Amino acid sequence: MKNQIPPSQRDQIYSEEQPMLVDFRFDERVTAVFSDMIRRSVPGYGEIISLLGLFALNYSQPNSNIYDLGCSLGASTLALRERIAAGGCSIIAVDNSEAMIKQCAENLQQIESTIDVDLRCADIRDIEINNASVVVLNFTLQFIPLEQRAALMQRIYQGMLPGGVLILSEKVAFNDPQEQQQQEALHIAFKQANGYSEMEISQKRAALEKVLVPETIAAHQKRLTKAGFSSANVWFQCLNFTSIVATK
Numbered sequence: 001m002k003n004q005i006p007p008s009q010r011d012q013i014y015s016e017e018q019p020m021l022v023d024f025r026f027d028e029r030v031t032a033v034f035s036d037m038i039r040r041s042v043p044g045y046g047e048i049i050s051l052l053g054l055f056a057l058n059y060s061q062p063n064s065n066i067y068d069l070g071c072s073l074g075a076s077t078l079a080l081r082e083r084i085a086a087g088g089c090s091i092i093a094v095d096n097s098e099a100m101i102k103q104c105a106e107n108l109q110q111i112e113s114t115i116d117v118d119l120r121c122a123d124i125r126d127i128e129i130n131n132a133s134v135v136v137l138n139f140t141l142q143f144i145p146l147e148q149r150a151a152l153m154q155r156i157y158q159g160m161l162p163g164g165v166l167i168l169s170e171k172v173a174f175n176d177p178q179e180q181q182q183q184e185a186l187h188i189a190f191k192q193a194n195g196y197s198e199m200e201i202s203q204k205r206a207a208l209e210k211v212l213v214p215e216t217i218a219a220h221q222k223r224l225t226k227a228g229f230s231s232a233n234v235w236f237q238c239l240n241f242t243s244i245v246a247t248k
Contacts (some may be wrong), residue, residue: 033072035073040194042139043138043187044238048169049075051236053083055134059165063088066134067156069124070140071095074104080136081108081115084226089133094124125152129159135166142170142212153227160248166229169243173214183240190239217242 038045056079060066066084068077078149082090095101101121108117120127124140135156141149141187156166174180192198217234221244224232229246236243 006175009056024241029046035075040043040141040196041191042171042241043190044236046242047136047238048243049081052076052079052136052138052167054224055136055165055167056080056174057071057083058085059134059163060084060086060089060161061133061161062086063131064161064164065089065131067127067129067132069137069156070098070143071119071126072100072138074107076138077104077108077117078111080134081113081117083112084115085135089115092120092127092168093117094120094122095239096123124184129156131165132160133164135160136169137166138169139171141168142214144212146215150223150227153223157227157229157248162248164248166224166246166248167230167243168220168224168246169241170220171214172220172240173216174240175216175218178179181240186239217244220244 055064056145064086066080066089068074068080071077073094074093077091078091084091093104098121101119105119108119109196116212124137129135144152144248147203160166174183221232224244224246229248232244233244234242
């Protein structure tokens with residue numbers, strides 16, 4: 001399952017033992033290898049990205065805003081931009097990593113489009129959501145403190161147009177200890193099949209422990225319903241990674 005990419009773009013951040021691990025950050029080192037990292041770490045990531053365009057095609061409304069909150073290198077933005085059919089739409093892509101935004105801008109320039117993209121280096125909790133027909137949170141909410149997630153969902157809901165959709169993709173946890181153990185084991189096997197060593201997996205897990213906090217699917221659905229969404233359904237799941245579509 002390995003692919004041939006330049007060594008500078010291959011994720012080797014945790015390939016050597018690090019006696020003092022720091023919390024995971026989306027800095028320049030991670031940005032340089034992020035495409036490789038997420039492909040080898042998140043089962044189903046490629047399928048989610050490719051299918052995001054269907055939501056843009058079916059739910060984008062004329063003269064509305066499309067938000068990509070936590071845009072990283074712009075994969076979701078590119079997928080959305082390619083399939084928007086409604087006229088007068090603009091994409092607002094946000095990430096709090098300067099390195100990510102810089103590389104995202106370069107990636108967007110490589111493909112011509114008539115759809116405007118407003119790139120913003122900012123915390124998504126500080127972004128005003130308005131006139132939105134499609135909002136994407138692709139593996140972003142899991143990095144927001146638990147106590148701040150409900151308020152963010154409510155702000156997104158309030159800024160959306162009737163009939164608009166929120167696509168929420170997350171790593172999830174399971175209430176059943178046996179299922180949790182099984183899913184974790186399969187996820188580790190997935191990463192090993194993609195070339196990660198036991199040390200790399202262990203060190204990255206430790207770096208993410210206090211940064212990435214997963215929740216159950218039911219917890220996400222309950223929060224979305226409480227925020228006002230009329231439905232919150234799982235449309236994709238691969239091992240312990242899930243995507244939910246919530247409709248206003």
